[in-house]
Amino acid sequence: MKNQLRIIGGDWKRRQLPFASIDGLRPTPDRVRETLFNWLMWDIQNAQVLDICAGSGALSFEALSRGAAQVVMIEPDRTQAKFLTDNLQLLKVTAQHAKLKTATAQQALPALKEQFDVVFLDPPYSLDLWEALAQLADPAIKANALIYVEADRDLSQLKLPNTWKQIKETKAGTVRAGLFQKIV
Secondary structure (H helix, E strand, O other): OEEEEEOOOHHHOOOEEEEEOOOOOOOOOHHHHHHHHHHOOOOOOOOEEEEOOOOOOHHHHHHHHOOOOEEEEEOOOHHHHHHHHHHHHHOOOOOOOEEEEOOOHHHHHHHOOOOEEEEEEOOOHHHOOHHHHHHHHHHHEEEEEEEEEEEOOOHHHOOOOOOEEEEEEEEEOOEEEEEEEEOO
């Protein structure tokens, strides 16, 4: 069984992409994605992007559609990783522009060699991984980089690195989302 997500802007606007039906897998809602990419409008072009919990790939594909130079996606579920690989092929995205790491974020983050301008952190809510993944990802995040955080609770409750300063916030239903900047 599969679901569909719709890219909302950029070169692939209105393209539908399939993703697996997996417990806890919920793409960032369109309204929140639209707000996020309005926030990132001037920063996504040519950016090095890290999608820590890729899931459906909604944020990664949106970033690529809007001109990101490269996206590194981390997705532990092999079924969903196959959907991501197939979607990258469907959109003719080269290995130079997208890398998929089929591993848990806890396994993949310490091994990263790249440095990132934009980072997406929206782990499955039930796993409560914000603090652990933020700490593991922080060394790969450039100074002044932007970090998108999505949660099912007030963002002030998350124990994020104190160098991450919140600069924007939005809410849609139960989804809380914010944009942080790494200040060092």
